[in-house]
Amino acid sequence: MLAQLDLAPLRDAGAGGSGDVAGGADGGDDGAGGAGGGDDGAGGGGTATRGTLARDVAAACRDDGGFVAVGHGLGAVGELLDLAPALFALDPAQLDAIRVNAAGRGYTPPGSGAKPGFAPDVKEAFQANTPQPPDLRGTAARFDGVNQWPALDGFRPAFERGLAELERFARDLLALVAVGSGLGAGAFDTGGAGARAGSVGRPAVTLRLHHYPPADDDGGRRFGAAPHTDYGALGLVAERPAVGGLEAQDAHGRWRRVDTPPGALVVIVGDLLAWWSGGRLRALPHRVPIPAGGSRYTLAAFVNPPPAALLRPHRTDDRDGADSDAVTTADFVARLADRRTTADDVSAQPS
Ligand SMILES: O=C(O)CCC(=O)C(=O)O
Numbered sequence: 001m002l003a004q005l006d007l008a009p010l011r012d013a014g015a016g017g018s019g020d021v022a023g024g025a026d027g028g029d030d031g032a033g034g035a036g037g038g039d040d041g042a043g044g045g046g047t048a049t050r051g052t053l054a055r056d057v058a059a060a061c062r063d064d065g066g067f068v069a070v071g072h073g074l075g076a077v078g079e080l081l082d083l084a085p086a087l088f089a090l091d092p093a094q095l096d097a098i099r100v101n102a103a104g105r106g107y108t109p110p111g112s113g114a115k116p117g118f119a120p121d122v123k124e125a126f127q128a129n130t131p132q133p134p135d136l137r138g139t140a141a142r143f144d145g146v147n148q149w150p151a152l153d154g155f156r157p158a159f160e161r162g163l164a165e166l167e168r169f170a171r172d173l174l175a176l177v178a179v180g181s182g183l184g185a186g187a188f189d190t191g192g193a194g195a196r197a198g199s200v201g202r203p204a205v206t207l208r209l210h211h212y213p214p215a216d217d218d219g220g221r222r223f224g225a226a227p228h229t230d231y232g233a234l235g236l237v238a239e240r241p242a243v244g245g246l247e248a249q250d251a252h253g254r255w256r257r258v259d260t261p262p263g264a265l266v267v268i269v270g271d272l273l274a275w276w277s278g279g280r281l282r283a284l285p286h287r288v289p290i291p292a293g294g295s296r297y298t299l300a301a302f303v304n305p306p307p308a309a310l311l312r313p314h315r316t317d318d319r320d321g322a323d324s325d326a327v328t329t330a331d332f333v334a335r336l337a338d339r340r341t342t343a344d345d346v347s348a349q350p351s
């Protein structure tokens with residue numbers, strides 16, 4: 001059972017930039033002695049303050065691998081989910097015209113992306129990403145590519161607003177997780193010192209809309225989305241309407257329904273963040289059964305440090321930052337992708 005956390009205090013902090021998250025919650029950095037030290041009284045009336053929120057968020061990411069976020073204030077999420085039915089109802093020829101390219105951008109038909117041991121997922125998807133520097137080389141170049149847009153009024157501007165909004169949100173959230181985990185606020189900074197991003201570009205945000213059409217169950221081999229962990233730092237999932245469907249595996253191996261109130265966002269720790277955190281955080285296995293009562297639409301965002309950023313795990317011993325452990329975001333993600341997916345499903349595909 002994932003915890004439900006109200007992110008309103010993060011929004012207050014976000015208005016002043018990520019630095020405020022660090023400032024507000026720094027008191028928590030030194031462990032128990034910091035309890036209450038970061039609280040700024042912004043909350044009141046039972047709302048957690050930034051310091052307590054940082055600790056609650058980090059505890060949920062450590063024990064469960066994620067949580068259900070309410071009060072996130074992301075306007076583009078609902079707007080994009082409202083556009084999803086019209087997108088997937090487009091003429092097949094229009095969807096074919098924007099068929100997914102080597103960088104994973106565009107339309108992916110149902111039945112792609114089989115995970116080992118499972119039949120192909122029934123979901124279809126549309127994906128666009130934040131622009132990346134044009135000079136990415138080697139594995140990192142897989143993250144570069146052009147977005148392909150459907151001929152649908154208002155779609156592209158709404159998507160681009162969503163990408164920008166989720167990029168800001170993810171940075172604030174990662175700072176909060178870092179502080180709550182007893183690390184510096186910049187420990188998971190996807191655009192700053194933690195990722196050496198000055199020289200390697202901006203964070204990579206992948207934004208996807210999914211449609212899960214009703215389909216025949218074939219006895220458990222076939223899923224809307226088969227069991228997996230996300231490769232990257234964070235996965236963020238919202239549903240329309242909130243009919244449920246996402247299931248998460250707890251630390252004892254039990255699959256549990258994730259209950260989402262309308263407008264909620266499920267925050268999922270990915271493999272990269274679990275590794276980067278030095279094992280402080282748990283990557284959350286999750287899956288989507290075939291929807292029982294009609295079509296299901298979701299929005300999923302995947303957040304990563306810049307593809308060429310050289311990352312080192314924040315180890316729990318004194319070897320923090322050992323060069324032998326360093327790997328770029330792109331290589332980390334590609335290794336997982338190459339291991340887990342069919343050859344034509346590699347690139348910046350997050351899961
Ligand atoms: O659509 C969902 O509910 C989850 C999708 C998901 O887990 C993924 O695309 O990685």
Ligand SMILES: [Fe+2]
Pocket residue numbers: 228229230235286351
């Ligand atoms: Fe996922």
